[in-house]
Amino acid sequence: MKAAHSQSTKTLLLWTLSLLIAFSPLMRSSEACGVSVYWGQNLAQDGSLRELCETGYYSYVNLAYLATFGCGQKLALNLTDHCDPASGGCRSLSTEIQACQNRGVKVLLSLGGNNTEYQEICTAEDAKKVADNAYNTFLKGSNPDGPLGDVSLDGVDLDIEYPGSMGHWDDLVRALASYRSPQRKVYLSASASCSYPDTNLGKAITTGLLDYVAVRFYDDNLQCSCYAGTARILETWNKWSSSLPEGNQLFYGWWPSSNAGSQCKPEVFTNEILPVISSSPDYGGVMLREAYENVSILYPAAACCNTAGLHRKESLISVL
Incomplete structure (x- = not known):
């Protein structure tokens, strides 16, 4: 027996x-969890999109930025010195984007940034129009004359940093999420200020429709700064973690750049912060503001969530 x-x-x-x-x-x-990065605003640091994905370190690449949209404005992509979308010069990126996707890297269109062209979405109807135009232009994959050519991006990221841009971002998220289907996953993410709640994207985050939220721990205030000590940073992380909707992942936003004076040094970040945040049940990985040549030191701690x-x-x- x-x-x-x-x-x-x-x-x-x-x-x-x-x-x-x-x-x-x-x-x-x-x-799977890992490293997310913004690409498109720093020609010297970014390198080519194909080379970035070939490093094998990145799970998500956010094309930065769709800088003009909303309130009746025509969609306009701004990739600084990489290429000129208005003249069709960015259509050559379609092969690089596809190369990234072939390696399993998700490529998202990031809306916003710290410019002043978008500011607001005026109405719920306007949010629907922006979502429809963004999907048909960048995600549908049947627009060879679009700014990026005939390519189908994997989703949309919201990096809404303009002060007071509180209008209808939740409506935009709902409209974008309506394109999801059993046959098509549309990834949605947001870059949030570390001050909780994010004044611009708070309502959008509480919809629970985002796949992940990357909190910018390089914003210039004491909740984010290494000047205040890692204990304060971890306290803020825990506040975000305990408040995030079920099913969303939380990424730690880091800017490993000399021009971010209050940023934690790499050894502090990897030895004191990552070991703690990577044990959070909703930990998703690390978001980098720009490509980082030593990203390999982050990858082991960002390899998986909920250990x-x-x-x-x-x-x-x-x-x-």
Whole structure:
């Protein structure tokens, strides 16, 4: 009887393990996490899009930025010195974008930035128009004359930094999410100020429709600054983590640049901050404001989220 019971238990565990593996894409404990980066505003630092993706360090690349939109304005892409969208000079990026996607990197269109061209979305109807135009121009994949050529981006990122831009971002997120289907995943993300709640995107975040929120821990205030100490930073992280809607992931936004004076040094970030935040159940990874040549030091800590869940699965495997 003991042998039969043991065999029955082993069969049940094997069946359970098979379910864990089969449904792993739906489980937070096995979702792949990693590094997100903004590309398009720093020609010297960015390098080519293809080279960026070939490093193997990035899971998401945000094309920065769709700088003009909303309130009846025509959509306008601004990639600084990389290329000129108005003259069709950015259509050559379509092959680089596809090369990134072929490597499993998700390429998103980032709306906003710190310019003053967008400011607001005027009405819920305006939000729907912006979502429709952005989808048809950049995500649908049937517009060879579009700014990026005939390419289908993977989603949209909101980096709404203009002060007081509180209008209808939640309506925009809902309109973009309406394009999701069983056949098509449309990724949605947001870059939020570390001060909780984000005054611009707070309502959009609470919709629960975003895949991840990247909190900018390089904003110039004491909740973000290493001048205030890592304890204050981790306190702010925990506030965000405890308030994030179910199913969303939280990324730590870091700007490893000499022009961000209050930024934590790499050794402080990797030794004191990452080990703590990577244990959060909604930890998703690290967002970099721009490409970082030493990103390899971040990658191990950003490789997966909810390590406790992974340990539980490993325990199951060891029992078998």
